[in-house]
Amino acid sequence: MKKVIFIILLWTNSIATELPPLHHPVGISPPSEMQLPNEFRLDKDGLLQCTTCHGIKDIAEIPFDEVDVKADNFFNGGPYQQLTDLCYHCHKKSSQRLNIHKMYESGKIDKKNCDYCHVETPTPDDPPKKLEFRLPKEKICWGCHLKTPHLNALTHNRKVSDKMLKIIKKSEQKHKVNLPLSTDNKVICSTCHTTHEIGVLSSNSASGKQVLGGDVSKGAIYTPHVWNEVYQADKKGRLAKLDFNHKLDYQRLEQEVLLRLSAKNGTLCRACHQFKD
Ligand code: HEC
Ligand code: HEC
Ligand code: HEC
Ligand code: HEC
Ligand code: HEC
Ligand code: HEC
Incomplete structure (x- = not known):
C-alpha cells in the first residue's frame, strides 16, 4: 500500500x-x-x-x-x-480579470486601482514632477496584456529617429497632447494609449487629452468589413509562407478607447509618420 x-x-x-x-x-x-x-x-x-x-x-x-x-x-x-x-x-x-481602467466606483474615482501602477497615487491637479511606478513604465502593461496585444505593437517598440522625435514634439504642441516615450526614446504602449479612464486626468491637460466617447467596460469595438474576403485572399499565400498562425481579419474600427489621439481618422499615426499627399 x-x-x-x-x-x-x-x-x-x-x-x-x-x-x-x-x-x-x-x-x-x-x-x-x-x-x-x-x-x-x-x-x-x-x-x-x-x-x-x-x-x-x-x-x-x-x-x-x-x-x-x-x-x-x-x-x-x-x-x-x-x-x-x-x-x-x-x-x-x-x-475573471480586474479591468484596471475602470476607475470610477459609483461616480467617484476609486483610488484602489491607482496603486496597481503608481507607488503613490498622484493628485491629478498637482502631479509630482517625477512619477514612480511599480514597474518601469515600458513594462507596466505586460503581464495583464501580452507584448503583442495587436499587430504592430511589437514592431513599434523601437527607438524613434531624431527626425521623428522632432515631428513628435511638434505634434504634441499642435494637438496639445502628451506622447510619452521610454527613457531611451522608444515607442511604448503608453505612447499611443492612455490607461486612465476619461475624466481621471483633466481633459484640459496634455496628459489627460484622449479620444472621447469609448467605454472601457466595452473596449474597442470593431465591425465586420466588406473588404475582409478580399483581404484574406490577398494575404493567404504570404501568410502560409511566414508560418504565421493567427487569423487576421480586416475590420472596421467603430469605437476607440484609451487612445491619446484618434487612429480611426489617422491623427495618431500622423503624429509620428509623415505621408506624402
Ligand atoms: C480547459 C479549461 C481551462 C482553460 C482553457 C483555461 N483555464 Fe484557467 N483554470 C481552469 C480550471 C478548472 C481552474 C481551477 C478552478 C478555478 O480556479 O476556478 C483554473 C484556474 C486558473 C487560475 C487560478 C490558478 C491558481 O493557481 O489558483 C488562473 C489564474 C487561470 N486559470 C488563468 C487562465 C488563463 C490565463 C488561461 C488562458 C491562457 C486559462 N486559465 C485557460 C480551467 C481552464
Ligand atoms: C495601468 C497603470 C496605471 C494605473 C492603474 C493608473 N495610472 Fe496614472 N499613470 C500611468 C502612467 C504609465 C502614467 C504616465 C504616462 C501618462 O501620462 O499616461 C501615469 C500618469 C499619471 C498622472 C500624471 C499625469 C501628468 O499630468 O503627468 C496622474 C495624475 C495619474 N497618473 C493619476 C492616476 C490616478 C488618480 C489613478 C487611479 C484612479 C491612476 N493614475 C491609475 C499608469 C497608471
Ligand atoms: C488549462 C489549459 C492548459 C493545460 C491543462 C495544459 N496547458 Fe500547457 N500551456 C497552456 C498555455 C495557455 C500555454 C502558453 C503559455 C504562454 O505562452 O504564456 C501553455 C504552454 C505549454 C508549453 C510551451 C511552454 C513554452 O514555454 O513555450 C508546453 C511544453 C506545455 N504547455 C506543456 C503542457 C503539459 C505537459 C501539460 C500537461 C501536464 C499541459 N501543458 C497542460 C495551457 C495549458
Ligand atoms: C492589472 C491588469 C492591467 C494592467 C496593468 C493594464 N491593463 Fe489594460 N486592460 C486590463 C483589462 C482586464 C482590460 C479589459 C479587457 C480585457 O479583459 O482584455 C483592459 C483593457 C485595455 C484596453 C482596451 C481593450 C479592449 O478590450 O478594447 C486597452 C487599450 C488597454 N487595456 C491598454 C493598457 C495599457 C496601455 C496598459 C499599460 C499602460 C494597460 N492596459 C495595463 C487589464 C490591465
Ligand atoms: C502605435 C500606436 C500603438 C502602440 C505602440 C500600442 N497600441 Fe494598442 N492599440 C492601438 C490602436 C490604434 C488600437 C485600436 C483602437 C483602440 O484602442 O481604441 C489599439 C488597441 C489595443 C487594445 C484593444 C484590443 C484590440 O485589438 O483592439 C489593447 C488591449 C491594446 N491596444 C494594448 C496595447 C499594449 C499593451 C501595448 C504595448 C505592448 C500597445 N497596445 C501598443 C495603438 C497602439
Ligand atoms: C509615437 C510615434 C508613432 C506613432 C503614433 C505611430 N507610429 Fe508607426 N512607427 C513608429 C516607429 C518608431 C516605427 C519603427 C520604424 C521606424 O523607425 O520607422 C514605426 C513603424 C511603423 C510601420 C512599419 C512596421 C514594421 O513592420 O517595421 C508601420 C506600418 C507603421 N508604423 C504604421 C503606423 C500606423 C498605422 C499608426 C497609427 C495607428 C502608427 N504607425 C503610429 C512610430 C509611430
Whole structure:
C-alpha cells in the first residue's frame, strides 16, 4: 500500500516540476459553474490534463523546448488570435480579470486601482514632477496584456529617429497632447494609449487629452468589413509562407478607447509618420 502512494506522489511531483514556469495548473477539477466546451476533455477522474488544452499527442513526453508551439493544434480549437480567447473557453470573460481602467466606483474615482501602477497615487491637479511606478513604465502593461496585444505593437517598440522625435514634439504642441516615450526614446504602449479612464486626468491637460466617447467596460469595438474576403485572399499565400498562425481579419474600427489621439481618422499615426499627399 505504502509503495503505491509513494509512486503517485512521485508522479504528481514530477509533473509539477516539469511544467514550464508560470504554466497553468493541471490535475484540478473545474468548479461546477465552469462549462467546458466538448473538445476540452477532462481525464477519467474529471481533472484537467495536458490534452484538455493541448492538441499535441503525448505532449508530456516531449522535451519542452522541442514542442512545436506554433503548430495549429498546440492549443485545442486554435490557433487563437489572442491567448485570452483560449482562456475564455473556460473562464468567464467578465468576472475573471480586474479591468484596471475602470476607475470610477459609483461616480467617484476609486483610488484602489491607482496603486496597481503608481507607488503613490498622484493628485491629478498637482502631479509630482517625477512619477514612480511599480514597474518601469515600458513594462507596466505586460503581464495583464501580452507584448503583442495587436499587430504592430511589437514592431513599434523601437527607438524613434531624431527626425521623428522632432515631428513628435511638434505634434504634441499642435494637438496639445502628451506622447510619452521610454527613457531611451522608444515607442511604448503608453505612447499611443492612455490607461486612465476619461475624466481621471483633466481633459484640459496634455496628459489627460484622449479620444472621447469609448467605454472601457466595452473596449474597442470593431465591425465586420466588406473588404475582409478580399483581404484574406490577398494575404493567404504570404501568410502560409511566414508560418504565421493567427487569423487576421480586416475590420472596421467603430469605437476607440484609451487612445491619446484618434487612429480611426489617422491623427495618431500622423503624429509620428509623415505621408506624402
Ligand atoms: C488549462 C489549459 C492548459 C493545460 C491543462 C495544459 N496547458 Fe500547457 N500551456 C497552456 C498555455 C495557455 C500555454 C502558453 C503559455 C504562454 O505562452 O504564456 C501553455 C504552454 C505549454 C508549453 C510551451 C511552454 C513554452 O514555454 O513555450 C508546453 C511544453 C506545455 N504547455 C506543456 C503542457 C503539459 C505537459 C501539460 C500537461 C501536464 C499541459 N501543458 C497542460 C495551457 C495549458
Ligand atoms: C480547459 C479549461 C481551462 C482553460 C482553457 C483555461 N483555464 Fe484557467 N483554470 C481552469 C480550471 C478548472 C481552474 C481551477 C478552478 C478555478 O480556479 O476556478 C483554473 C484556474 C486558473 C487560475 C487560478 C490558478 C491558481 O493557481 O489558483 C488562473 C489564474 C487561470 N486559470 C488563468 C487562465 C488563463 C490565463 C488561461 C488562458 C491562457 C486559462 N486559465 C485557460 C480551467 C481552464
Ligand atoms: C495601468 C497603470 C496605471 C494605473 C492603474 C493608473 N495610472 Fe496614472 N499613470 C500611468 C502612467 C504609465 C502614467 C504616465 C504616462 C501618462 O501620462 O499616461 C501615469 C500618469 C499619471 C498622472 C500624471 C499625469 C501628468 O499630468 O503627468 C496622474 C495624475 C495619474 N497618473 C493619476 C492616476 C490616478 C488618480 C489613478 C487611479 C484612479 C491612476 N493614475 C491609475 C499608469 C497608471
Ligand atoms: C492589472 C491588469 C492591467 C494592467 C496593468 C493594464 N491593463 Fe489594460 N486592460 C486590463 C483589462 C482586464 C482590460 C479589459 C479587457 C480585457 O479583459 O482584455 C483592459 C483593457 C485595455 C484596453 C482596451 C481593450 C479592449 O478590450 O478594447 C486597452 C487599450 C488597454 N487595456 C491598454 C493598457 C495599457 C496601455 C496598459 C499599460 C499602460 C494597460 N492596459 C495595463 C487589464 C490591465
Ligand atoms: C502605435 C500606436 C500603438 C502602440 C505602440 C500600442 N497600441 Fe494598442 N492599440 C492601438 C490602436 C490604434 C488600437 C485600436 C483602437 C483602440 O484602442 O481604441 C489599439 C488597441 C489595443 C487594445 C484593444 C484590443 C484590440 O485589438 O483592439 C489593447 C488591449 C491594446 N491596444 C494594448 C496595447 C499594449 C499593451 C501595448 C504595448 C505592448 C500597445 N497596445 C501598443 C495603438 C497602439
Ligand atoms: C509615437 C510615434 C508613432 C506613432 C503614433 C505611430 N507610429 Fe508607426 N512607427 C513608429 C516607429 C518608431 C516605427 C519603427 C520604424 C521606424 O523607425 O520607422 C514605426 C513603424 C511603423 C510601420 C512599419 C512596421 C514594421 O513592420 O517595421 C508601420 C506600418 C507603421 N508604423 C504604421 C503606423 C500606423 C498605422 C499608426 C497609427 C495607428 C502608427 N504607425 C503610429 C512610430 C509611430
